Amino acid sequence: MALLDFIYNRPNRVLELQKQYQADPRPIYLRPxxxxxxxxxxxxxxxxxxxxxxxxxxxLVTGYGKPSPKDA
Known part of the structure; x- marks a missing residue:
């Protein structure tokens, strides 16, 4: 199946990408x-x-915006 070889026969770069991501000094929520x-x-x-x-x-607590009893 040389036709699909480029899909499943790829180098595993997860470890080097993980090291690069973890070497970043910024907080985890600011890294992406x-x-x-x-x-x-x-x-x-x-x-x-x-x-x-x-x-x-x-x-709601102070009743702001409601008509006063005098106006009703």
Whole structure:
């Protein structure tokens, strides 16, 4: 089966790639390509969502936005 030889008869480079990946001094969550940008976007969206949630809870607790009994 020389036709498919290039698929299953490949050199095993896992160990050298693993050593190269582990030699990187950055934290594990910043090692993949594009990780910094992804974390910045995720952190921004997460912070915005949490601030909106806290604001909504604060409005529910204080009654902000409801008409006052005088106006009703």
């Amino acid at each position: 390509a594009g990780a910094r940008g992804t974390l910045i976007v995720y952190g921004t969206l997460f912070s915005l969502g949490m601030m909106s949630t806290v604001y909504g809870i604060g409005c």
